[in-house]
Amino acid sequence: MRSRKVYEGPRRQLVLAFDVGTTFSGISYSILQPGLPPEIRTVTRFPAQDSANGTSKIPTIVYYDAFGNVRAVGAEATRSGIDIEAAKQGWVKAEWFKLHLRSTSVGSSAAGTAIPPLPAGKRAVDVLADFLSYLRACAAAYISEAHLGGAELWTAAGADARYVLAHPNGWGGAEQARMRDAAVRAGLVRANERERITFVTEGEASLHFCVTAGVLTKAEMKKCPNFIIVDAGGGTIDISAYRQNPANDTQAFEEIAPAQCLFRGSVFVNMYARRYFVGLLEGTDFEDDVDNLVEVFDKTTKIRFKTDQDPQYLKFGSMRDNDTACNITAGQLRLDGKDVAAFFQPSIDAILQAVLKQQRATSHKISHILFVGGFSANDWLFNNITRILMERGYWMRVVRPEAHINKAVAEGAVSFFLDHFVQTRMSKAFYGLSICDYYDPRNSEHRLRARSTFVQADGRTYVPNVFSVILPKSIQVSEAKIFRQGYIHQSFLKSKLEKLRMEITCYKGLDCDPRWLDIDEGSYDNLCYIEAELPSHIIETRRNPQGKTFYCVDFEVVLFFGLTEIKAQIAWNKSSGREKRGPATVVYDD
Structure with a gap:
């Protein structure tokens, strides 16, 4: 862990970083105390979380009623029975709304067809504003409860807090303008307080996380200073290449290839799984179970899938549910391992192409590939990238940090504000x-x-x-x-x-x-x-x-x-x- 210089400001300051992901979101922060070195902390308790100890992420979901009012957000929107209540009350779910913020020039045809529509009468900026407002309330509650004198701290510093908002590599000024508009609507800052909002790409935030978490030691960095970071998330996969500046003894880095953003995150694995289920079950008694199957696949098989040699089973029905033609026995759908592997293949291919494109774009030999983000936890994805690169003769060491990689962007965004490691960009x-x-x-x-x-x-x-x-x-x-x-x-x-x-x-x-x-x-x-x-x-x-x-x-x-x-x-x-x-x-x- 890198030590920081003491904060020399005249008064306490609060820095909040919001990582609004396509499927999950998190909050990290730092309380800057005069005379003390800043520390990065993460919010680990949110309303309605199942775990008593909480987690650092909540679902990026907002439920609206028929009048456009917010009814449930985050973990509250996934609690048991919420789907029944939503159907009964006529609520509409907004999910993956982050991808609606992108400019058309940034997107892809795959992304466009897969993104769920926004609720009627709502723009992406409106939904993001409601979600940011919720994150701010969660941060206020957590800081007030987790720190001695936290309530007084929030009262004193919360109104003047600095915010760091992370976004995919491919986004630029147009998307930043929409995010800033949402931040103003959410009450984070006033319209004339532009300086209180700072943006950072998810790739650069991930770099800062890897440095502060000690993923690569100083000795490794001196020997092999050139590396690629793959931030594999729910909606996007961000690819960035960096080099430690050899002329600078401090931890200063320069971007050595234009950063990339791929619309091939884990939600697109679900998209291909859904297409398979629709084709398999169309015209059968189980064609209305596709949504249920996708949900089960997302929570179980997609996470633990590691070999295409073994079949996978999705339990979605009762013991009486059987259909030999569809490989359904006792309420379980049997999937061939190779079919499941095919759901992942577009993401694997896209990452490999992007990594090699980064290497071709720079004269520096890449020595390491660092995988962060929730999608990186999948063994099939990680192991296949490693294997294929070796088979093609690219001797790059592929690393997946032991630290909580799903916190990389939020914590890295705070480090970006505090440490500012990157000195040049492409x-x-x-x-x-x-x-x-x-x-x-x-x-x-x-x-x-x-x-x-x-x-x-x-x-x-x-x-x-x-x-x-x-x-x-x-x-x-x-x-x-x-x-x-x-x-x-x-x-x-x-x-x-x-x-x-x-x-x-x-x-x-x-x-x-x-x-x-x-x-x-x-x-x-x-x-x-x-x-x-x-x-x-x-x-x-x-x-x-x-x-x-x-x-x-x-x-x-x-x-x-x-x-x-x-x-x-x-x-x-x-x-x-x-x-x-x-x-x-x-x-x-x-």
Whole structure:
């Protein structure tokens, strides 16, 4: 366990990390006391849990009544008889709602078809807000009960707590904006308190967990500094590659390949099992038992499955339930081990492809693969990944920590706030703006687009759809590094130049040098908009060759990509020649 420096703040502060998973969620926290080194703790008691000692996770489920009111959340939503009560009262269950937060460009066809719909009249942000509000109440109750003077602590520090929200690797600013909106609606922070919300990817949180939990010793890290973390959860599997910085004696890490997010978590094993059950039982007396079978499979067979040589039995009915054609005897469905293995195969294949893609993306030889997350506990998944990598000649040591791997993201998110191990991250795409360029008839690419040319206020002819790259793909980006690009806007109306709104576009295609937005159009996505106000005195008055007055402004877009959130500024040169910067707002489409 890594020791931390004492907290030097002037007063106590509370840090809460919420890991809202697709199927299960958890809370970790740290109470920062002046003069003491911070410690990370985890909430281990929640309302309605079966175990007297509690656990660190609750189901990510919310029940709503017909009026849209919350009726049951978490473990309360899985207590005995809840399904009967819900059917009687007309309640609707919201589950897997986290996946509805993703942008369409992030998802997959498999995810889209498998995600249960949201309750009528509810958006994903609404459900997340209700769930976050519940987590906050659970944290308040636990801290008040578990610590001497806990109630007073919550009263003093709870209203000003800092929150760390974890999200899948593939999510960006649009999803973060939705999560922040949910946090405001949940009462975690006010709308003007952006600084109290911090985001971290699940992959980076897992790295922090592995470091603080001592998964790799300092000696191992010095000998084999390059590794991949596989956070296998319920909905997503997050793949990240890191390297300990050899130039830094402290525990500083750099991302060495663009992080990946796969929609192949454990819920998709259930999806394939469901398809099998539907096909097997369609037209029989047991076709209405599919939901029950999936639930039994999820709680038993999926967890303990370790060999495809033995049959698996799902007990779902009574001794009188028999159907030889369907392999049902005395209320038990017999599954061939190879059929069960097939449910896992898409996840295994996806992880293997992602791991090898990470290795190909970096010049550093990967020595270790660290598995965390609830899905990692499955022996069939873990052992097959290990075996196949060895058979293919990849001598990577595959490790599954003995520590509570289902707490990795929540505890790692607090460590991210406290320790900040990662100093550089890899850009996942090309980022830039759509601009127009002077039309050059000698340029063959320009001639191809001659019909789309137009004349601007300065009287010159321009060609549109030029992609101006600000940040290339697969570039290591430090938190302090600035990316900037200069632009000129012109108009016959001065007022149009005083307020800027520019669309930041990202290219995720295969082209290594994307230049035109009308080529491979499907690989370009809107990332966000940069909005800013420019002072009128930097807007110049000019005349074009036709003698008409027009206005132009010369400025630079300054972007900070090295943080977990994109930040922006606008820069221009003052009359003295010195640079001046102004604030810019990053805005995302809802």
